[in-house]
Amino acid sequence: MSSSARPISQELALQTFDSAWSRINSSYYDPDFRGIDWPGIRDELRPLAAEVSTREELRVVLRDMLSRLGESHFAILPQESVQAISVEADGVEDLGDAGPGDVGLEARWVDGKLTIFRLRDGAAADAGLRTGWVIASVGEQETERWERVVADAASERERITAETQTVQGAMSLMTGPVGSELSMTVVDERGDTSTVALERRPARGEMVRFGQLPAMASWLDWDRVPAPGPSGACVGVIEFNIWMVPLVAPFNQAVDALADCGGIVIDLRGNPGGVGGMVMSTAGSFFAERAELGTLQSRAGELNFVAMPRGVDTGGALRDAYDGRLAVLIDEMSMSTSEIFAAGLESTGRARLFGSTTPGYALPAATLPLPSGDVLYHVISNLTDPEGRRIEGSGVRPDIEIPLRRGALLAGRDEALDAAVAWAAGGDDAR
Numbered sequence: 414m415s416s417s418a419r420p421i422s423q424e425l426a427l428q429t430f431d432s433a434w435s436r437i438n439s440s441y442y443d444p445d446f447r448g449i450d451w452p453g454i455r456d457e458l459r460p461l462a463a464e465v466s467t468r469e470e471l472r473v474v475l476r477d478m479l480s481r482l483g484e485s486h487f488a489i490l491p492q493e494s495v496q497a498i499s500v501e502a503d504g505v506e507d508l509g510d511a512g513p514g515d516v517g518l519e520a521r522w523v524d525g526k527l528t529i530f531r532l533r534d535g536a537a538a539d540a541g542l543r544t545g546w547v548i549a550s551v552g553e554q555e556t557e558r559w560e561r562v563v564a565d566a567a568s569e570r571e572r573i574t575a576e577t578q579t580v581q582g583a584m585s586l587m588t589g590p591v592g593s594e595l596s597m598t599v600v601d602e603r604g605d606t607s608t609v610a611l612e613r614r615p616a617r618g619e620m621v622r623f624g625q626l627p628a629m630a631s632w633l634d635w636d637r638v639p640a641p642g643p644s645g646a647c648v649g650v651i652e653f654n655i656w657m658v659p660l661v662a663p664f665n666q667a668v669d670a671l672a673d674c675g676g677i678v679i680d681l682r683g684n685p686g687g688v689g690g691m692v693m694s695t696a697g698s699f700f701a702e703r704a705e706l707g708t709l710q711s712r713a714g715e716l717n718f719v720a721m722p723r724g725v726d727t728g729g730a731l732r733d734a735y736d737g738r739l740a741v742l743i744d745e746m747s748m749s750t751s752e753i754f755a756a757g758l759e760s761t762g763r764a765r766l767f768g769s770t771t772p773g774y775a776l777p778a779a780t781l782p783l784p785s786g787d788v789l790y791h792v793i794s795n796l797t798d799p800e801g802r803r804i805e806g807s808g809v810r811p812d813i814e815i816p817l818r819r820g821a822l823l824a825g826r827d828e829a830l831d832a833a834v835a836w837a838a839g840g841d842d843a844r
Contacts, residue, residue, distance in 0.1 A: 418467055418468075418469065419467060419468050420466055420467055421465065421466070421467060421468050421470075421471055421785065423463055425784055425785060426462050426463065426465050426471050426785070427459070427462055427463055428784040428785075429462075429471060429475070429783045429784045429785040429787070430458070430459055430462035430471070430474065430475065430478075431459075432781070432783050432784055432789075433475055433478070433489075433781070433783060433789045433791075434451075434454075434455050434459075434478065436781050436789060436791060437451070437482075437789075437791050438451060439712075440712065440779070440791065440793050441482075441712075441791075441792060441793070442710055442711045442712060442792065442793060442794050442795045443795070444712065446482070447482075449481060449482065454478055454481050455478075458474055458477060458478050461474045462474045462475075468491075468492075468785060468787070471785065472489050472491065472787065475489045475789075476488075476489055479791075482792070484776055484792055484805060484806070485748075485749075485772075485773070485774035485775070485776055485792075485805065486749070486774065486776045486777075486778035486790065486791070486792045487778075487790065487791055487792060488789075488790040489783075489787055489788070489789060489790075490780075490787060490788040490789075490790055491787055492785070492786035492787050492788075513588060513589075513590070513591070513615075513616045513628075513630065514588065514589060514590060514591035514592070514593065514613030514614050514615055514616060515535065515587055515588045515589075515613055515614070515616055516535050516536045516537045516587050516595055516597075516611040516612075516613055516614070517532060517533040517534055517535015517536060517537050517538055517614070518531075518532055518533070518535065518537040518542065518587060519531040519532075519533075519584070519683055520548055520580055520583050520584065521576075521580060521744070521745070521746070521817055522563060522576045522579075522580065522745075522817075523545075523817045523818070523819050523822065524819055525560060525563060525564060526547045526548075526556075526560065526819075527547065527548045527556045527559060527560070527579070527580070527583060528545060528546065528547050528548065528817070528819060528822065529542060529543065529544050529545065529546045529547075529548065529599070529822070530544060530817065530822065531544065531683075532544060533617070534617075535614055536611040536612050536613065536614060537597075537611055540609045540611060541609075542599060542609070543601070543602075543823070543825075544822040544823070544825060545602065545819050545820075545821075545822030545823030545824075546599045546600060546601050546602070546823075547599065547600040548583070548597065548598070548599055549598040549599060549600055549606060550596075550597065550598040550608075551583050551586045551587060551595070551597055552586050552595060552596055552597075553596075554582075554583075554586055556583070559579040559582070559583070562575050562579060563575045563576055563579065569770075570773075570806075570807075570808075573745050573770055573772055573773075573808065574772060576745050577745045577746060577748075577772040577774070580745070580746060581746075587613075588613070588616075589613050590613065591613055591614060591615050592612060592613065593612070593613050594610050594611065594612055594613070595610070595611045595612075595613060596608060596609070596610055596611075597609055597611060602823050616630035617630055617632050618630035618631045618632030618654065619631050619632070619659055621655075621657045621658075621659055623657065623687060623688065629655055629657070630654070631653070631654060631655050631657040631659055631660055632653065632654055632660075633651070633652070633653035633654075633660050633663045633664060633667065634651070634652050634653070635649060635650065635651045635652070635667035635670065635671065636649070636650045637649055637650075637670075637671060637674065638650055638834060640675065640676075640834070640838035640839070641834070641835050641838055641840065642838070644838075646674070646675045646838060646839075647671075647673070647674040647675070648674055648675065648676045648677070648678060648834045648837045648838050649667070649668075649670075649671030649674045649676070649677040649678070650677075650678045650680060650830070650834070651664065651667045651668070651671070651677065651678070651679050651680065652679075652680035653684065654683065654684060655684060655685065655686070655687045656684070656686055656687030656688050656689070656691045656692075656749075656750040656751070656754075657687050657688060657691075658688055658691065660691075661691060661694060661695070662727065664695055664698075665698065665723065665726075665727050666727050668698045668735055669726045669727055669728075669732070671735075672732075672735055674737060675737050675738065675837070675838055675839060676737045676738035676739070676740065676834075676836070676837025676838055676839070677735065677737060677738075677739055677740070677837060678739075678740045678741075678742060678830065678833045678834055678837050679739070679740070679741045679742070679764075680742040680830065681741060681742060681743055681747045681751040681754070681755060682742050682743060682744040682746060682747055682768060682829075683744070683746045683747070684746075684747055684748070684750075684751040685746065685747075685748045685749060685751070686748045686749025686750035686751055686752070686774075687749070687750050688750065689709075689718075689749070689750050689753060689777050690718075691750065692706055692707075692718055692720075692750060692753050692754045692757060693706070693718055693719055693720060693721050694721055694723070695754065696720035696721075696754065696757065696758060696763075697720050697721040697722050697723040697734075698723050698734065698735055699720070699734060699735050699736075699739055699758070699763055699764075700720040700722050700734055700761075700763065701722055701733070701734040701736070702722060703719050703720060703721065703722065704719065704720040704757075704761050704763070705717060705718070705719060705720075705757075705761070705799045706718040706719060706720055706753070706754075706756075706757030706758070706760075706761070706798075706799060707753055707756065707757050707796055707797060707798050707799060707804075708796070708797050708799075709777060709794040709795070709796055710794060710795045710796075710797075711793055711794040711795075716794075718753065718757065720757070720761075722734055737837070738765075738836065738837045738838075738839065739758065739763055739764040739765070739837070740764060740765050740766075740767055740833035740834075740836055740837045741754070741755050741758060741759070741764045741765070741766050741767070741833075742766075742767050742768045742829055742830060742833055743755050743766055743767075743768045743769070743770075743771050743809060743811055744768045744769045744771070744829075745769055745770065745771065745772050746772075747768075747771045747772075747809075748771065748772055748774040748775070749774055749775055749776075751771070752771045752773070752774070752775040752804050752808065752809050753775060753796060753804065755771070755809050756798040756802075756804055756809045757798060757799060759809070759812065760798045760799040760800050761799060765812045765813065765833075765836060766809065766810075766811040766812045766813070767811055767812070767813045767815055767829050767832055767833040767836070768811050768814070768815055768829045769811065769814060769815070769816060769817075769829075770808045770809065770810045770811065770814075771804075771808040771809045772808055773804055773805055773806045773807050773808035773809075774805070775796055775804035775805045776792045776794065776795065776796060776805050777792070777793055777794040777796065778790055778791055778792050778793060779791060779793050813832060813836075815828050815829040815832055817829075
C-alpha cells in the first residue's frame with residue numbers, strides 16, 4: 414500500500430493540521446497576513462481535516478490551506494519523497510532500489526509547444542533526440558492538456574506561471590529511479606512523430622540536502638569561449654544548476670580562472686534557487702566595495718543582502734574584484750535565489766540580464782516535519798530588490814529579452830547565450 418493511501422487517525426490528522434497552521438501563524442513575515450483572515454481559514458478547514466481517512470486526503474486539505482495565501486514556496490512534501498534519498502555525513506544513503514535518475518533533457522515552451530531546449534549527456538541525446546523537437550507526451554501524460562492551460566492564460570503573468578508549473582511537471586515525470594524506463598513521444602523538424610524508450614541514468618553531480626527537502630544533485634560548469642571577431646579575447650561562461658553551499662568554492666575557482674577574460678556570462682536558466690545567503694559571497698567576486706542586493710523582511714526585522722567583496726583568490730593571494738562586463742542569463746525556470754541574484758546585480762548596474770522574465774517565486778522559506786511524517790515548506794520572509802521592488806509575483810525582467818525560437822533550436826543555436834557572450838565581449842546589446 415502506498416503511503417498516500419495509508420489510513421490516518423483523526424487525532425493524527427488534527428495534530429498535523431494544527432502543527433502546520435500554527436507554524437505559519439507564528440512565522441509568516443506579515444503578522445496581518447496581507448489582509449487574509451488566517452484564523453478564519455483554520456475555522457473553515459479544520460473540520461475537513463477531522464473527516465479525512467487517508468494521508469492523501471489530509472494533504473488535499475493542507476494544500477488548500479496553503480493556496481489561500483497565494484504565494485510561492487508553500488508546499489506539503491510527502492513523506493515518501495522526502496525519504497527517497499537520505500544524505501548522511503559520509504555521503505548518500507540510498508533508501509530505495511536505485512538512486513535518482515534522469516534522461517538528460519530540459520524542456521521549455523516555444524510557440525505554445527513543449528519543446529526540447531537543452532540536452533546534456535544522457536539517454537535523450539544518445540537516442541538521437543534534438544533541440545527544437547516538440548514533446549507530445551511524457552510517459553502516459555500527453556502534453557496537449559498542458560498546451561491548453563498555457564493558451565488559456567489571461568495575462569503575461571499567468572502565462573509565465575503556467576509555463577513554469579507545466580515545465581516543472583514535465584521535468585518531474587522525466588526523473589525517477591536509475592535504470593527505470595521513460596516512454597516519450599516527440600515530433601521532429603519534418604513533423605514526423607516517434608516514440609522512444611529512455612533509460613534513466615544517475616543524476617549528475619554531488620548529492621546535497623537543504624533542511625528537510627529531498628536530496629538534490631548539484632554541479633557547476635565553466636568554459637572559456639572565444640569572443641566574436643578577430644580580437645583573440647575570451648568570454649567566460651559559468652553555469653550551475655542550484656544554489657547549494659558545495660558550489661561556492663567551484664564558483665570562486667571559476668571566476669579566478671576566467672579573470673583575464675573581458676567578460677563573464679552567468680547562466681541561471683533552469684536554476685530553481687537554494688540557499689539565499691549564497692548571493693552575498695557569490696556576488697562579492699564582482700564588487701570592490703560592499704553593495705546592497707536586496708532586503709529580507711521577517712517577523713524578527715529586516716536583513717540586508719550585501720555583496721561581500723572577496724579580497725583573496727582561492728589560493729589565498731590578494732585579488733582585485735573582477736571588473737569586466739557581467740551578463741546574467743535568466744528564464745521562466747530561474748527561481749528564488751536566482752531571481753534575488755539577478756535582480757540585485759541588475760539594480761546595482763553591475764550586470765546586464767538576457768533571456769526571458771522569471772516566474773517571481775522569490776520568498777525565502779523553511780521546513781517543518783509534521784506529525785504525519787510529511788514536511789511543511791513555508792514562507793518566512795518577504796524580499797525586495799535594492800530599489801524596493803517586490804520580486805514575488807512579478808519576477809525579474811531581462812534588459813534584453815530574447816524569446817526562444819524553434820528554428821534557432823533546430824539549428825543548434827542558443828540565441829540568448831550568443832547575445833550575452835557578444836555583449837560581454839564588448840559589443841552592442843541592441844537587437
